[in-house]
Amino acid sequence: MTAEKPALTLYLAAPRGFCAGVDRAIKIVEMALEKWGAPVYVRHEIVHNRFVVDGLRAKGAVFVEELSECPDDRPVIFSAHGVPRAVPAEAARREMIYVDATCPLVSKVHIEAERHHQNGLQMVMIGHAGHPETIGTMGQLPPGEVLLVETVADVAKLQVRDPGKLAFITQTTLSVDDTAEIVAALKARFPAIIGPHKEDICYATTNRQATVKVIAPKIDALLVIGAPNSSNSRRLVEVGRTAGCGHAQLVQRAADIDWRALAGARAVGLTAGASAPEELVNEVIDAFADRYLLTRETVETARENVEFKVPRILREARA
Ligand code: 0CM
Ligand code: SF4
Numbered sequence: 001m002t003a004e005k006p007a008l009t010l011y012l013a014a015p016r017g018f019c020a021g022v023d024r025a026i027k028i029v030e031m032a033l034e035k036w037g038a039p040v041y042v043r044h045e046i047v048h049n050r051f052v053v054d055g056l057r058a059k060g061a062v063f064v065e066e067l068s069e070c071p072d073d074r075p076v077i078f079s080a081h082g083v084p085r086a087v088p089a090e091a092a093r094r095e096m097i098y099v100d101a102t103c104p105l106v107s108k109v110h111i112e113a114e115r116h117h118q119n120g121l122q123m124v125m126i127g128h129a130g131h132p133e134t135i136g137t138m139g140q141l142p143p144g145e146v147l148l149v150e151t152v153a154d155v156a157k158l159q160v161r162d163p164g165k166l167a168f169i170t171q172t173t174l175s176v177d178d179t180a181e182i183v184a185a186l187k188a189r190f191p192a193i194i195g196p197h198k199e200d201i202c203y204a205t206t207n208r209q210a211t212v213k214v215i216a217p218k219i220d221a222l223l224v225i226g227a228p229n230s231s232n233s234r235r236l237v238e239v240g241r242t243a244g245c246g247h248a249q250l251v252q253r254a255a256d257i258d259w260r261a262l263a264g265a266r267a268v269g270l271t272a273g274a275s276a277p278e279e280l281v282n283e284v285i286d287a288f289a290d291r292y293l294l295t296r297e298t299v300e301t302a303r304e305n306v307e308f309k310v311p312r313i314l315r316e317a318r319a
Contacts, residue, residue: 008292010285011218013211013271014300017225019204021103022047022275024308025080028101029056031314032075036097041070043087044079044132046101047275048230050252072096081132082106084139097313104308105202106133109169110140112196116167117141122160124149126182126199127171131231134171155185168195172202173232173274175239176209204274205232207302209239212271215299216243220265223257224250225280226273233273240269253280254287269299 025046032040038060045053045063053063061077067090070076075097078087082102091098102110113123123146127134138146146169149155160166168186170179179199186193212222222240226233233250240248247261262268268288272281288294309315 005291005293007295008265008288009267009295009297010288011215011267011269012281012285012296012298013208013215013269014298015204015207015211015302015304016270017272017274017276017278017281019103019202019274019304020306020308021080021105021202021204024310025101025103026052026056028099028310028314029061029077030059031310032077032099033060035314036075039074041074041076042079043067043070043076043083044081045229046077046079048227048233048273049275049277050227051277051280052275067091070096075099077101079132080106082110082136083132084136086139099311099313102136103172103202105172105200106136109137109172109200112167112200113137113140113146113169116169116194117145121165121167121194122162123147124158124160124166124168124186124193125170126150126168126174126179126186128174128231131171133173133231137169137171149182149186152181152185155182155189158189160190163190164192166190166193168193170196170199170201171231172200173205173235174199174201175235176201176206177239177242203304203306205235207304208232208236208271208274211299211301212236212239212269213243214301215269215271216240216245218299219245219267219269221245221247221262222249222269222271223284224248224271224273225252225276225284226250227252227275230273230275233276236271236273245269251284254283257284257287259291 222245224236
C-alpha cells in the first residue's frame with residue numbers, strides 16, 4: 001500500500017508570467033523568421049528565459065551578444081531590454097535590416113531621458129549596474145549625462161554638475177519598495193530634482209510584486225519561476241522574503257524545486273516572472289500534484305489587458 005500523500009494548498013498568483021512586452025518581443029522574432037526565413041539574428045536573449053530562447057533557436061534564431069557577431073546581410077532583432085543608441089546607429093551604417101523589440105515601456109523611459117537632456121538636466125538613473133536595460137537606457141545619452149545609483153547609500157555619494165538641474169529615471173523591473181526609498185533619498189538630498197509621478201517601474205512588475213505581498217501571509221514557502229538573470233523574477237523572490245516567507249526560491253523549472261526545504265509546508269505560493277512561460281508553471285503544478293493531495297487557490301489582485309503592436313515592418317506584406 002502506498003503512503004497517503006500529504007495535503008497542501010498551492011496559492012497561484014494572478015497576474016503572473018508573460019507581460020505585454022515579452023509577448024510582443026517573442027512575436028517579433030517569430031514573425032521575422034516567417035518573413036525573412038532563418039537565420040534571423042537576435043542581439044542578447046530576446047527575454048531572460050532559457051526555454052524561450054531555446055524554442056526560438058530551434059526555429060532558426062541565432063542569439064549573439066554583440067552586433068559585431070552578425071553578418072550584414074541577415075536581419076537582426078534587438079532584445080526587449082533595449083539597446084544603447086550606438087547599436088541601431090551601427091546597424092544603419094552597415095545597411096542591415098533591424099527590428100527593435102525594446103518594450104514600449106522601456107522606450108518610454110528612453111524618451112523621458114532624452115527630453116530631460118534637451119532641457120539641460122543631468123540624469124540620475126536608479127537601476128542595476130550591468131543589466132542590459134540599464135546599459136541601454138544610459139546609452140541614450142552621452143557619457144557622463146546619466147549617473148547610476150543602485151542603493152540609498154549611493155545617493156549620498158553622488159557628485160552632480162548642478163543640484164538645481166537634475167532629473168531621475170528608473171529601470172522598469174525594480175523592487176517598488178526599495179525604489180521608493182531611493183527616490184525619497186534623492187528628493188531629500190536634491191529637493192529640485194524632477195522625475196516621473198513615482199518611478200518608471202512597469203505595470204507588470206508592480207502587479208506581480210503586489211500579488212506576492214497578498215499571498216505571503218497565507219504561505220509557508222514561495223516559488224518564483226524565472227531565470228537567474230531575470231531582474232523582475234529575482235525581485236519577486238526578494239519581495240516574498242521581505243513579506244515574511246520563510247523559504248522563497250527562484251526555480252527555472254520543476255526539477256529545480258528543493259523538496260526537502262518544503263517538507264512540512266502546508267501552503268505554498270507560486271508565481272512566475274514576466275519572462276517565464278505558462279508551460280513551466282503547469283510543469284511545477286503537476287510536480288506538486290504528484291507529491292501532494294493538492295488544493296489550488298488562485299489569488300487575483302489585478303486584471304491585465306495591455307497589448308503592444310509589433311513594429312510596422314513586420315505588419316507589412318511578406319518580403
Ligand atoms: O529586465 P528583466 O531582467 O526582468 O528582463 P526579463 O527578460 O526577465 O523580463 C522582461 C523584460 C523586460 C524589459
Ligand atoms: Fe515591458 Fe515590464 Fe514586460 Fe519589461 S517587464 S517587457 S518593461 S512590460
